[in-house]
Amino acid sequence: MSAIQPKIGEPVSEELALVQAAKNGDDSAFEELVKRYDRNVFRIAQHITQNREDAEDVVQDAFLKAYGNLEQFQGQSKFYTWLVRIAVNEALMKLRRRRPERMVSLDEDVKTEEDSVPREIADWSPNPEQLYKQSELKEILSRTIQGLPPSFRTVFVLRDVEGLSTEETAEALGLSIPAVKSRLLRARLQLRERLSRYFQKRESGDGKK
Amino acid sequence: MKCSEFLQELTNYLDGALDERTKAELEDHLAWCHNCYVVCDTTKKTIEIYRDSELYELPDDLRGRLRSAIMAKCQQRKKTQEKI
Numbered sequence: 001m002s003a004i005q006p007k008i009g010e011p012v013s014e015e016l017a018l019v020q021a022a023k024n025g026d027d028s029a030f031e032e033l034v035k036r037y038d039r040n041v042f043r044i045a046q047h048i049t050q051n052r053e054d055a056e057d058v059v060q061d062a063f064l065k066a067y068g069n070l071e072q073f074q075g076q077s078k079f080y081t082w083l084v085r086i087a088v089n090e091a092l093m094k095l096r097r098r099r100p101e102r103m104v105s106l107d108e109d110v111k112t113e114e115d116s117v118p119r120e121i122a123d124w125s126p127n128p129e130q131l132y133k134q135s136e137l138k139e140i141l142s143r144t145i146q147g148l149p150p151s152f153r154t155v156f157v158l159r160d161v162e163g164l165s166t167e168e169t170a171e172a173l174g175l176s177i178p179a180v181k182s183r184l185l186r187a188r189l190q191l192r193e194r195l196s197r198y199f200q201k202r203e204s205g206d207g208k209k
Numbered sequence: 210m211k212c213s214e215f216l217q218e219l220t221n222y223l224d225g226a227l228d229e230r231t232k233a234e235l236e237d238h239l240a241w242c243h244n245c246y247v248v249c250d251t252t253k254k255t256i257e258i259y260r261d262s263e264l265y266e267l268p269d270d271l272r273g274r275l276r277s278a279i280m281a282k283c284q285q286r287k288k289t290q291e292k293i
Contacts (some may be wrong), residue, residue, distance in 0.1 A: 001239065001249060003225030004256055027283060034276055039267045044274075046265040056275060063279045068286060118216075118248045129258050141262050160256045161264075166224070183271070185220040192248070192255040199254075 010068045012078060019079050023070045032068075034063055037080060039085045040162055047157040048091035050146050051098070058094060062087035077171055082163070083189075084172040088154060095150060118189060120196035128199035146185055155180055156187035210238045215245045223253055 015036075023027035038059055045058035065086050066073075089187050129137055143155050158169045159180070170180045215231050215238050221227050239246050267275075 001236075001253065004223050025287075027280065027287075030283065031276070031280055034279055038272060038276060042267040043265045055270070059267075059275050060279055062281065064282050064286070067279075067283045088265075118244075121244045121247050123247050124251050124254060126255060129261070138262065138264055141259060141264050145259070156259075161259055163260075166226075172290065181220055185217075188217075188220065188223075188252050188255060191259070192252045195255055195258070196251060199251075 004119075015079050016075055019070065019073060019075070022067075030067060033066075033079065033083075035072050037083055038063070040080070041083065044084065044087055044154075044157055044162065045091045045094075046173040047145065047161070048088065048150060048154055049094045049098070051094070054091070054094040054098070058087055058090045061090045065090070078168070081168045084158065084162075084164070084168075085174070088158075088173060092150070096151050119195060120193050120200065122196065122200040124196070124199040125201050128195075131199065140195070140198050144191060147194065148190060152183050152190070155183040156191070160188070212238075212242060212245055215239075215242070216248070219249060219252060222249070223256070275287055 015033075018029045022033065022138055041059050041062055042055055045062075046052065046055035049055055049058065062083065066083050069086075073079065125131055132140065145156070148156070154173065155169060155175075158164045158172060159166065164172065164181050166177055166184075169175075169184075170177045173180070175183075215235060218227065218231065218235055222232065227235070239249060
């Protein structure tokens with residue numbers, strides 16, 4: 001079985017030149033950075049907040065905060081990693097405001113009933129994503145990931161959806177590398193477990209309930 | 210290798226982050242342990258489905274509106290700072 005292929009990012013030097021130009025007051029350079037990363041920030045924000053309006057606010061607030069603090073970006077990390085850190089913090093703040101009754105923290109290392117022991121061992125249909133209409137599939141994926149604790153789904157979305165490395169994810173979230181790996185393993189296994197209900201091979205062959 | 214040991218290394222294995230020796234041990238386990246093979250294969254599919262899902266894509270019209278709002282607020286901020 002082959003490993004997952006990482007996504008390929010933009011060249012870092014070109015990005016640094018844009019950041020430098022933006023620092024020097026070139027707003028079109030900053031707009032270019034917005035264009036480059038707005039989709040990513042929106043996806044991350046919606047995965048964390050699970051709310052479209054909150055995600056829209058996070059996109060605006062995160063870029064505005066980045067704009068106001070560009071001087072503090074020293075270039076030790078990628079601009080994108082720095083931006084993601086800002087966006088994740090903004091998104092978590094939204095989530096806390098919406099759910100004040102629950103502590104929402106990236107530090108929570110939740111032990112759940114269905115933790116890391118696989119129970120659904122049945123194989124999946126060869127093309128599981130084709131078992132459902134596109135809109136149904138999105139609904140299933142959205143509902144499934146919503147069931148994960150915020151700290152797990154944040155790590156999963158950064159690593160597996162956005163393609164950040166383990167080190168970049170750790171940096172963006174202020175977590176240790178072992179903490180990222182542990183949450184990622186459990187997030188992946190829990191999602192797999194839950195998706196198995198929808199995607200496993202059935203005798204009738206059509207996979208639907 | 211026990212199944213529990215395999216599971217602990219699953220993320221490193223899928224990410225291609227293992228040395229050759231550990232990778233070979235895991236593949237040896239996969240060759241005879243059907244359960245771990247299924248878990249590994251379906252975990253990989255889970256990741257690929259989410260990665261390819263285009264869940265929460267930003268629609269073009271909203272994207273344009275958000276960008277205009279961001280740039281307008283940036284301009285406003287700049288003007289306020291110039292006054293100070």
